[in-house]
Amino acid sequence: xxxxxxxxxxxxxxxxxxxxxxxxxxxxxxxxxxxxxxxxxxxxxxxxxxxxxxxxxxxxxxxxxxxxxxxxxxxxxxxxxxxxxxxxxxxxxxxxxxxxxxxxxxxxxxxxxxxxxxxxxxxxxxxxxxxxxxxxxxxxxxxxxxxxxxxxxxxxxxxxxxxxxxxxxxxxxxxxxxxxxxxxxxxxxxxxxxxxxxxxxxxxxxxxxxxxxxxxxxxxxxxxxxxxxxxxxxxxxxxxxxxxxxxxxxxxxxxxxxxxxxxxxxxxxxxxxxxxxxxxxxxxxxxxxxxx
Ligand SMILES: Cc1cc2nc3c(=O)[nH]c(=O)nc-3n(C[C@H](O)[C@H](O)[C@H](O)COP(=O)(O)OP(=O)(O)OC[C@H]3O[C@@H](n4cnc5c(N)ncnc54)[C@H](O)[C@@H]3O)c2cc1C
Numbered sequence: 093x094x095x096x097x098x099x100x101x102x103x104x105x106x107x108x109x110x111x112x113x114x115x116x117x118x119x120x121x122x123x124x125x126x127x128x129x130x131x132x133x134x135x136x137x138x139x140x141x142x143x144x145x146x147x148x149x150x151x152x153x154x155x156x157x158x159x160x161x162x163x164x165x166x167x168x169x170x171x172x173x174x175x176x177x178x179x180x181x182x183x184x185x186x187x188x189x190x191x192x193x194x195x196x197x198x199x200x201x202x203x204x205x206x207x208x209x210x211x212x213x214x215x216x217x218x219x220x221x222x223x224x225x226x227x228x229x230x231x232x233x234x235x236x237x238x239x240x241x242x243x244x245x246x247x248x249x250x251x252x253x254x255x256x257x258x259x260x261x262x263x264x265x266x267x268x269x270x271x272x273x274x275x276x277x278x279x280x281x282x283x284x285x286x287x288x289x290x291x292x293x294x295x296x297x298x299x300x301x302x303x304x305x306x307x308x309x310x311x312x313x314x315x316x317x318x319x320x321x322x323x324x325x326x327x328x329x330x331x332x333x334x335x336x337x338x339x340x341x342x343x344x345x346x347x348x349x350x351x352x353x354x355x356x357x358x359x360x361x362x363x364x365x366x367x368x369x370x371x372x373x374x375x376x377x378x379x380x381x382x383x384x
Pocket of ligand 1: 216
């Protein structure tokens with residue numbers, strides 16, 4: 093199926109793109125087009141103007157700073173997945189990207205586009221929620237940063253205003269005593285997740301000092317499981333036993349309010365999320381013990 097007619101704008105600067113978004117009522121940014129174009133083909137989106145960022149110089153960077161990893165708006169998912177900078181600064185990002193669609197999708201799709209699209213079953217929004225960080229947004233009014241914790245509003249909805257362009261996303265990078273895990277269940281590798289869990293645990297002097305557990309595919313946005321996180325923080329790693337893991341799994345299932353759909357029931361999602369949280373905690377603790 094072909095999309096409805098639209099005008100394509102090959103912008104050369106972010107300022108030009110921002111002017112276009114301001115002056116046209118019905119304009120949308122296009123980055124990789126791997127979500128927007130299928131939605132247009134299915135008549136779920138019908139923008140009159142596509143504001144294309146792919147011709148803007150300087151938006152494709154992948155840069156590690158002190159405790160941060162910043163990925164520019166036009167950096168393709170596959171470039172990020174294979175980047176030695178990412179492998180060293182935030183291997184969780186690369187591991188999660190291997191689950192995003194198929195190589196053909198990742199050759200065009202962008203990390204920033206995935207975060208802006210905000211599909212609740214997508215991997216990158218959950219990784220940003222877990223690692224923390226921010227999105228940098230630019231419009232004709234200027235530039236602002238939006239904290240990861242307040243970026244995802246609802247299903248396919250973010251804190252970006254319609255006239256804002258996300259020029260980059262910055263992830264906080266874990267320190268040496270942290271361990272991470274990425275777990276997802278999908279019908280086939282490359283499908284959107286039925287349910288998934290991203291975990292990041294920090295261990296100081298043998299005690300869990302910070303815990304971040306995020307479920308994706310279990311609600312309208314990535315969901316932090318704070319009740320399970322609180323069970324872990326302050327616990328000696330040697331005391332993280334089967335009983336504690338079972339309580340963390342229970343807290344996860346109780347927190348989530350997923351929907352039934354053609355792929356799985358809500359009960360199945362709640363149950364599997366609990367199982368994945370226990371696996372995620374174990375793997376993260378193992379990684380933390382070998383990385384310190
Ligand atoms: C067959 C198939 C399988 C897929 N499987 C998965 C999967 O398993 N997991 C997964 O996460 N994704 C999956 N995707 C989606 C893919 O990852 C997309 O690339 C991604 O969701 C969107 O990135 P994009 O760069 O293609 O964005 P686009 O399609 O260009 O844009 C998507 C939306 O974000 C907005 N947007 C994009 N960039 C910006 C920006 N810089 N500033 C402001 N708004 C912006 C657009 O206006 C649009 O509303 C799949 C896609 C296909 C076609």
